[in-house]
Amino acid sequence: MKVGVIGSGTVGQSLAKAFVSEGHDVILGTRNPNKEDIVTLKNENPSLTIDTPAQAAAFGEVVVLAVPGTAALESLQQAGPANFEGKILIDVTNPLAAEAPVNGVPKLFTTSDESLLESIQKLLPTAKVVKALNNVGAFLMYKPTFQGGKGTVFIAGNDEEAKATVSEILESFGWEAENVGKAEAARAIEPLGQLYVARGMLNNDWAVSLKLVRL
Numbered sequence: 148m149k150v151g152v153i154g155s156g157t158v159g160q161s162l163a164k165a166f167v168s169e170g171h172d173v174i175l176g177t178r179n180p181n182k183e184d185i186v187t188l189k190n191e192n193p194s195l196t197i198d199t200p201a202q203a204a205a206f207g208e209v210v211v212l213a214v215p216g217t218a219a220l221e222s223l224q225q226a227g228p229a230n231f232e233g234k235i236l237i238d239v240t241n242p243l244a245a246e247a248p249v250n251g252v253p254k255l256f257t258t259s260d261e262s263l264l265e266s267i268q269k270l271l272p273t274a275k276v277v278k279a280l281n282n283v284g285a286f287l288m289y290k291p292t293f294q295g296g297k298g299t300v301f302i303a304g305n306d307e308e309a310k311a312t313v314s315e316i317l318e319s320f321g322w323e324a325e326n327v328g329k330a331e332a333a334r335a336i337e338p339l340g341q342l343y344v345a346r347g348m349l350n351n352d353w354a355v356s357l358k359l360v361r362l
């Protein structure tokens with residue numbers, strides 16, 4: 148599969164490497180291809196292509212958005228909305244506000260009635276936007292080994308086939324995917340990123356996952 152990743156931070160790099168490890172063709176889109184860590188990443192992963200965010204979006208059948216939530220809409224505009232037409236867009240972002248956390252709890256710039264995913268979907272009406280992995284530490288995204296089995300990644304989005312494809316990708320990355328509904332369900336998933344950060348800051352412990360357990 149052709150995969151484009153937008154954003155070369157900890158998440159973008161982690162997922163670009165994960166897709167390469169699974170044998171996909173990957174372009175990592177960055178505004179700064181000469182950054183030291185990107186040069187190192189390329190040297191360590193020769194089959195990974197580094198290019199602009201627009202080229203990554205144009206190339207990918209599946210595109211990953213891995214930028215700060217505050218920069219999500221702007222970076223999609225810069226990558227060219229036409230490059231996302233009809234494509235699966237895996238939205239890993241969290242709508243974390245720029246303000247300081249309150250008692251270790253980060254603030255969100257969204258409301259309980261509109262998620263960032265929904266704003267992205269409005270900007271890219273024909274893209275098949277799927278929320279996923281936003282409450283999973285970047286270092287855990289690919290094949291983590293948890294006590295008690297696989298962790299659960301909650302996903303949401305309007306397109307059922309796109310969610311099925313994202314579920315298969317997540318399974319290949321060592322996760323169990325749980326579909327919780329259409330785009331509006333991202334209103335419930337995005338605060339899980341807030342929960343992950345609040346708990347992580349309180350305990351200085353990030354090596355955990357949510358898991359859905361059944362009777």
Ligand SMILES: NC(=O)c1ccc[n+]([C@@H]2O[C@H](COP(=O)([O-])OP(=O)(O)OC[C@H]3O[C@@H](n4cnc5c(N)ncnc54)[C@H](OP(=O)(O)O)[C@@H]3O)[C@@H](O)[C@H]2O)c1
Nearest residue numbers: 154155156157158177178213214216218240241281284285
């Ligand atoms: N860190 C985690 O463990 C984690 C886990 C789950 C979800 N998330 C979410 O995933 C997203 C990415 O997280 P991250 O930790 O990889 O973030 P990060 O390290 O801050 O990297 C974000 C990348 O986004 C790109 N970018 C594009 N426009 C930008 C702008 N205006 N300002 C700053 N960066 C911009 C930059 O890449 P270029 O310079 O290459 O363009 C930057 O390296 C966030 O929404 C975060 O909440 C993070």
